[in-house]
Amino acid sequence: MAKQSISIPVIRRLPRYYRFLRELEQEDVQRISSKELARRMGLSASQIRQDFNCFGGFGQQGYGYRVQELRKVIGEILGVDEQTGMILIGAGNLGKAVAAHVDFKKCGCVLIGIFDDNPLLQGTMTANLPIMPMETLTSFCRQRRPQAAVLCIPKHAAQQLADKLIELGINGFWNFSHYDLRITNPEVTVENVHLGDSLMTLSYCMHRKKEET
Amino acid sequence: MAKQSISIPVIRRLPRYYRFLRELEQEDVQRISSKELARRMGLSASQIRQDFNCFGGFGQQGYGYRVQELRKVIGEILGVDEQTGMILIGAGNLGKAVAAHVDFKKCGCVLIGIFDDNPLLQGTMTANLPIMPMETLTSFCRQRRPQAAVLCIPKHAAQQLADKLIELGINGFWNFSHYDLRITNPEVTVENVHLGDSLMTLSYCMHRKKEET
DNA sequence: TAGATTGTTAATCGATTAACAATC
DNA sequence: TAGATTGTTAATCGATTAACAATC
Numbered sequence: 001m002a003k004q005s006i007s008i009p010v011i012r013r014l015p016r017y018y019r020f021l022r023e024l025e026q027e028d029v030q031r032i033s034s035k036e037l038a039r040r041m042g043l044s045a046s047q048i049r050q051d052f053n054c055f056g057g058f059g060q061q062g063y064g065y066r067v068q069e070l071r072k073v074i075g076e077i078l079g080v081d082e083q084t085g086m087i088l089i090g091a092g093n094l095g096k097a098v099a100a101h102v103d104f105k106k107c108g109c110v111l112i113g114i115f116d117d118n119p120l121l122q123g124t125m126t127a128n129l130p131i132m133p134m135e136t137l138t139s140f141c142r143q144r145r146p147q148a149a150v151l152c153i154p155k156h157a158a159q160q161l162a163d164k165l166i167e168l169g170i171n172g173f174w175n176f177s178h179y180d181l182r183i184t185n186p187e188v189t190v191e192n193v194h195l196g197d198s199l200m201t202l203s204y205c206m207h208r209k210k211e212e213t
Numbered sequence: 214m215a216k217q218s219i220s221i222p223v224i225r226r227l228p229r230y231y232r233f234l235r236e237l238e239q240e241d242v243q244r245i246s247s248k249e250l251a252r253r254m255g256l257s258a259s260q261i262r263q264d265f266n267c268f269g270g271f272g273q274q275g276y277g278y279r280v281q282e283l284r285k286v287i288g289e290i291l292g293v294d295e296q297t298g299m300i301l302i303g304a305g306n307l308g309k310a311v312a313a314h315v316d317f318k319k320c321g322c323v324l325i326g327i328f329d330d331n332p333l334l335q336g337t338m339t340a341n342l343p344i345m346p347m348e349t350l351t352s353f354c355r356q357r358r359p360q361a362a363v364l365c366i367p368k369h370a371a372q373q374l375a376d377k378l379i380e381l382g383i384n385g386f387w388n389f390s391h392y393d394l395r396i397t398n399p400e401v402t403v404e405n406v407h408l409g410d411s412l413m414t415l416s417y418c419m420h421r422k423k424e425e426t
Numbered sequence: 427t428a429g430a431t432t433g434t435t436a437a438t439c440g441a442t443t444a445a446c447a448a449t450c
Numbered sequence: 451t452a453g454a455t456t457g458t459t460a461a462t463c464g465a466t467t468a469a470c471a472a473t474c
Contacts, residue, residue, distance in 0.1 A: 009465070011417060015410035019391070033431060042395070045431095046467050053433060061432040062474040078413050079420045097310030098408070107412040148419065172419040174412060180229070182255070187422055191415035195311070195406070197228035199320040199387060200291050202404035204224060206361065206385040207292045209400060222441070246455060258455095259443050266457060274456040275450040 006054050013051060014078055016041070021071035033064035082108040084172075085146040089161065091116040091131045094176055095152035099127040109148065113140055141168040148172035155179035219267050226264060227291055229254070234284035246277035295321040297385075298359040302374065304329040304344045307389060308365030312340040322361065326353055354381040361385035368392035 020041055024032060034045040034052075041048075052059065058073055059065045075081065086109050088099055095116070104111050114126055117134045124131055132140065140146075149170045151158055158177040165173075172189045175181050181190045233254055237245060247258040247265075254261075265272065271286055272278045288294065299322050301312055308329070317324050327339055330347045337344050345353065353359075362383045364371055371390040378386075385402045388394050394403045 007465075012410075012414060014417070015407070015413040016393070018413070019393075019407075019410075035431080041393075044467065046469095047465090049432065049434090050466075057433055059432050060474060061472070062430045064431065078417050080413065080416075082416065082420065084416060084419065092314070093310040094314040097306040097314075101305070101307040101310075102408050102412060104412070107409055108416045109412065148415065171422070172415055174415050178232070180232075180254075189415060189418040189422065191411055191418075193408070193411055194228070194232075195315050196320055197225075197232075198404055198406055199315060199317070199322065200228040200231070200293065201225060202361065202385055202387050202402060203293075203295065203297055203321045204227065204291050205402040205404075206297065207295065209384075209402065220441075248455080257443065259445095260441090262456065262458090263442075270457055272456050273450060274448070275454045277455065 010051050010054055013043075014074060017048075017051070018071065018074045018078060018080070021067055021074065024067045025071055029067050031064045032067055032070075034059070037065075079108045080106060084109045084148055085112045085144065086110065086148045086150060086174075087113040087115065087137075087140070087146045087170075088150040088152065089115045089134075089137075090152035090154075090177075091118075091121050091126055092152060095150070096126050098150060098152060098176065099129070111150075112144055112146055115140075138168060141165075141170070145169060148174065150174045150176070151181075152176045223264050223267055226256075227287060230261075230264070231284065231287050231291060231293070234280055234287065237280045238284055242280050244277045245280055247272070250278075291321065293319060293321045297322045297361055298325045298357065299323065299361045299363060299387075300326040300328065300350075300353070300359045300383075301363040301365065302328050302347075302350075303365035303367075303390075304331075304334050304339055305365060308363070309339045311363060311365060311389065312342070324363075325357055325359055328353075351381060354378075354383070358382060361387065363387045363389070364394075365389045 020037065034048040038045040038048050052065070055073070055077055058070060086104065088095055088111060091099070091114050095114070099111060099114060111127060111129065114129045114131045115134050115137050116122065116131050119133070121131045122133050147170065149165050149172070151161065151173055153161065155178045158175065158179045158181060162173060162181050162183065166183070166185060166188055171187050173181060173191065175190060175192045178194065178196065180192055183190055233250065247261040251258040251261050265278070268286070268290055271283060299317065301308055301324060304312070304327050308327070312324060312327060324340060324342065327342045327344050328347050328350050329335065329344050334344045335346050360383065362378050362385070364374065364386055366374065368391045371388065371392045371394060375386060375394050375396065379396070379398060379401055384400050386394060386404065388403060388405045391407065391409065393405055396403055
């Protein structure tokens with residue numbers, strides 16, 4: 001479908017387009033022009049048209065874009081209708097919250113297993129799944145073949161576990177540990193989430209503004 | 214201190230520099246060259262030198278950068294030694310996890326109050342703080358003057374609450390609701406965290422790679 | 427047809443990379 | 451001094467914006 005490799009900035013904007021289009025759809029908006037969408041999203045109309053045209057033109061000259069159709073196409077590009085099997089490792093505060101709070105389905109994923117090495121947690125339920133002991137990880141992966149893993153573990157454990165999981169067939173990591181995984185295997189995708197970095201950035205920007213005064 | 218306005222990409226890289234320098238410090242590394250740091254971080258040496266020079270040169274020709282000194286300077290720029298008062302609204306799964314899991318201190322912030330409108334939660338402790346009823350929010354802000362707010366609330370409530378909080382003197386939002394706040398006030402900083410967007414991006418990149426095969 | 431808005435090319439802007447003189 | 455590595459300028463690259471012909 002794609003003419004050529006899509007640039008990272010464009011890819012990162014896609015989920016946001018998807019969200020806005022879904023909202024428009026819920027508001028029963030049928031069509032939208034790049035100009036109006038730009039106004040709502042705080043982007044330029046030009047950029048929006050450029051972005052959409054990475055995937056082939058599905059607008060209509062003189063009319064704009066059909067909201068529902070466009071939402072579907074972007075959803076397909078993002079793969080929100082897939083069912084990528086995922087496991088989550090580390091069911092502490094954060095792990096549990098991610099399992100319970102994130103809508104995996106909406107993102108084309110299904111959480112099929114949660115693991116933790118704390119015996120006190122094992123057997124308890126989170127997001128409709130029992131927390132399982134780490135010893136069962138290998139056999140679970142061999143049987144169920146999850147494709148991606150959410151890592152909510154301390155940073156010292158992250159790299160080693162990631163290497164092991166790759167051997168077990170995992171090729172995507174959603175990494176919440178305070179550690180940047182470095183994976184050499186080009187087949188493997190890593191999405192690092194650093195909440196601390198995000199908070200620091202907020203903190204920096206706030207001070208910046210105060211000083212300017 | 215800054216010569217001119219620092220670009221967003223540079224600012225976003227600062228917390229990551231800080232993390233890596235802290236790790237080097239813990240490994241008792243005294244000095245590091247841009248070349249070696251680049252290798253470790255997966256950046257170019259050129260970029261690192263450019264970035265650091267936004268804030269004035271604190272390297273030493275022929276020698277490199279003193280790890281501890283550089284870490285301190287970047288920490289100061291980021292304001293990690295400040296004590297920005299923050300409140301958290303919405304003590305559900307995610308709110309509690311953020312309160313308990315994120316190291317606010319390390320980011321120059323202090324969490325001083327948690328609020329939720331669910332009576333069942335009120336009074337229970339999270340991150341050493343009692344969860345307080347929303348009715349007390351106004352008086353709390355008037356007394357304690359928090360500067361920023363973490364929003365862990367449903368999207369339909371986000372915009373209205375944000376407006377109210379701005380009136381109460383809040384000028385920074387760390388926003389976890391599935392909604393992009395649009396704030397017109399230029400004094401107010403918003404850092405949107407969209408975990409779903411991040412997961413969708415991972416999902417997209419994984420499929421992309423599989424198709425290429 | 428006239429008006430609106432896209433798709434697409436060209437121009438601009440900014441960020442990254444390369445190069446090298448300065449200097450420790 | 452010679453070697454290493456920065457700070458900084460220039461060159462390149464890529465992303466965003468502007469412009470406009472195509473067309474609904």
